[in-house]
Amino acid sequence: MESLAWWQRGIVYQVYPRSFQDSNGDGVGDLRGIAARLDHLSALGVQALWLSPIQPSPMADFGYDVSDYRGIDPLFGTLDDFDHLLQHAHARGLKLILDFVPNHSSDRHPWFLDSCSGRHSAKRDWYIWRDPAPGGGVPNNWLSHFGGSAWEWDEASGQYYLHSFLKEQPDLNWRNPELRSAMLDVLRFWLDRGVDGFRVDVIWLMIKDDRFRDNPENPGWRPGMSSHDRLLDLYTGDLPEVHDIIAEMRRVVDGYGDRLLIGEIYLPVEKLVTYYGRDGGGAHLPFNFQLIRAPWTASEVARIIRDYEAALPAGAWPNWVLGNHDQPRIASRVGAAQARVAAMLLLTLRGTPTLYYGDEIGMTDVPIPPELVQDPAEKNQPGIGMGRDPQRTPMRWDETPGRGFSQAKPWLPMGQGGPSVAAQHNDPSGMLALHQSLIALRQGNAALFGGAIEAVEVHGDVLAFRRTSGAERVQVLLNMGEAQSVSVAAGRVLLSTLPDAPDRVAAGPLPLRAAEGLILRLD
16 A cells, blocks of 8 residues: 555545635635635645646636646736745645646637737647638538637638637647647646646547548437537547647656646546556546436446446556536535535545535535626526536635635625535534545545455445455445445444444444445454
8 A cells, every 4th residue: 555656545625716715805716815725625634736727817718718828827826826835735745736728728828829920920830720611611510619610710811720619719739749849848847846746628639630520410419408519529539649648748747756647538438548548658547527427326326336447447546526617516416415425435436536625515506697607608508507607606614704715705606505614613413524534534544545446236225335455344335315224244334424323333234324324344
């Protein structure tokens, strides 16, 4: 177990910087605010802090439109503020992971402004430009993930440029060696500064078909789905050449020692696992989002665990994600009672868990009135549930009017009521206490943080599996339905998701209450 890297032993905690802590009273979270709340992360027991984008940006997509890859947006602070955060995180034993957005830049990035200056610009080929189709109009049928065509007309040069998301987010051309070199230098800039790794945004989209062929129709598309999903991403995502780029990124990261490369990938499991790369030369952790989209049943979650474990390449380290800034919160998806069961699932599965800020106190999605919607994904396609504002609302620290987040009006509504850190601080029955107990148990038990997973089974509504390391054997039982009993080997209950659970010695039929999870040490 001592040979495991920090990112194998630990837990990654995602912070959405706009929503964690406002230090200067403008209603938006910032780096000084995050630094002021590091004690919360230490008390929780996580090992790494991952920040969504903090680089300079016009904020057309809240930082995922980068105008300077080597700076800090004034909204969040300065490079000195970043260094302060990094120093104080490291002093607490916390690693710091940055978002890297390589598929596209902002349309205000100097590279794109140069590219727009004319067809003979030295940086013209740093982006993807095409002539109109022979009969006029867009070059092909490629669609933006945020609605409409992925092509935008540039009147001055008489060509279209590609944007897989907003028109303010032109796609970079990773087939250009100069662009590729410049972007790898961005990684080196932050690694030299001391960051511990990167989460790479939409990593599977970085290369597009060089013949610009039309994407085929999606036979599974139905009204109410995203307009982008009308077509299959055959020629705009998951192309074989993307693995060569990721291998280059990995070599850069590996050159700095014990650093981490995470890839954001929304693909079926058999494709997802290819992003570990040949001979382990891809992402250390291709993000596994299967639980985010799974029906919350014991049989379906068991199938996901078995299929994922079976698909992993030899030596690949698994990972699990329950929530992030793009998906509805787990407590809203499965309800408050089952969110406790979900926390036990996340923190007992084999591999590295990622925890989304606020989930440790049971935060739920906040309904956003139409006039207060911020997210371009919702503004461009209203009414079909694409908006991500509800899961990005500010962290609730206490019971004051600004909930301890800000003394100003927050950038998104915080909703009425709901949990807070302060209210749960001394509550042994709260969601925060459950997370702290789960994390402490995980970190102190070799079977849980590094052992094998075995006997993934379903008993009615109960998902059961064992974690083992040498003589250490742990049984996990997760009841996703009503009260029932499950037969178990002799052992002692270490932890229940329910606060008034009696101290139990288990052998034979073991009763589980509705929505109860149990961890047992087997004799």
